[in-house]
Amino acid sequence: EISLKKLSEQFTDTHLNKHPEKKLKDVISCLIENIAPHAVNVASPYFIGHMTSAIPFFMVHLKTIVSALNQNVVKLETSKVVSVIEKQVLAKIHRLIYSNTDMFYQDHVQNTVSSLGVFTEGGTTANLSALWVARNQLLKPIPGFEGVEIDGIAKAYAAHGLDECFILVSKRGHYSLRKAAGVLGIGNKHVIPIDVNLKHQIELTHLMNTINEIKRNPRKAIIAVIGIAGTTETGSVDPLRQIGEICHQHHIYFHVDAAWGGPTLMSEKYRHLLDGISLADSVTIDCHKQFYMPMSCGMVYFKDPYFMNAIEYHSNYVNRMGSVDLGIKSLAGSREAHSLILDCAIKIMGTKGYALLIDYGIELAKKFAQEIEKRKYFRLITSPELNILTYQVCPESLQLALLNTTVEEKKQINATINELNRSVQRIQRESGKSFVSRTVLTAHRFQDGFVDDVVVLRCVLMNPMTTITIINDILNEQEAIFHQLQHERTDPCTLVKEN
């Protein structure tokens, strides 16, 4: 094992070589022998910490072919059939989300004026694209004002008589939403974090109170409310139907960030978890997550096929009016034909194939949670709704100590537990066999009303080769690290005394 510091010392040459240095075969050997061993083995079934995992090997072939074709879907002239395939696959996923009529899809599948969605480079730009549309809808043209896209944000606020605009999302919202607010000139402090309940879903009363409070001030407006279908940290799904109804009632744009959980719609067994998603004005889904595609690809879908006209751009040499040029309504200019990979992958897997993977992950996460509940050195923090769970290394003695004591002492004990989990996660990662990730759940609410920031170990179960046996190995290793830490402690921490 070589440290990152040592590695970085090997890569300090800042000169471009003038003459060829190596043949292709040498470059490839170097990649295989010297680079790959120091990359992260995300395909290992012991690597269960992130949303990046093993991909089916056929994806590599598909990616190679797409690269070889080198189509550029920014315009028809450099992609031809690929542009119409993209429109077709967009319609297929749109149908998965919105289940509109056959007539609707016949009208729009190859319509050159409307768009059902767009491929992006990931969830971040998918969310940005959705909020771009939402912003332009709110700050729309009115007499004397040509719209925010043309006149800019200062004039937009003046014309609409506004001082501030807001985006509402739960505390567990992805940080890409704050980036989007920054880029769109809304200001990221205007992304308001709404409280979550014990299941880490948005607190509806807090949401409604916040909406009402903003609405009381005529100089404030809401650009969008966002529901999360699978939060990045805990996998929790917000009550989408209720949020959708609240938005409908208040005429607010409703976006669903289903970057993680979107593909759950393919599972007959679990699609009900995303009930209400069809009320969304737009939906983000990542392809490089649960569509198991190679890095990096995302998508955003719009309920109304004309919404994307709010972000339409033309130019004289490409993207001419009325053409099929997909670049007319996309943040990206030149881009790869990712739609071909998704189209082929769906043909190979079928929705049933994907559902097998998704169901397996959800059910394995449940077994994982049961295993944690059985063990006395662990405590479950968030039980899995989808295939993500968080927990802590936390001996029973500390769990008990936390129960009946003052808030001050609880904070202290919690800090000890947080430190312990930081150490366990780091030591396990450094020893190189297994990997779970670590996050801080800010303002985590415990059953007994105690609220604090908690450091948790986070697992994402998406690799079908990960089994409950492997999970037990990982937990055993964590338990061993805990005992080792206890043993090594020089200053005997009174709190972590074992019974």
Ligand SMILES: *Cc1c(COP(=O)(O)O)cnc(C)c1O
């Ligand atoms: C991963 C994720 C994103 C960001 O997606 P990228 O592909 O990393 O840009 C946004 N929202 C949620 C809920 C996610 O899980």
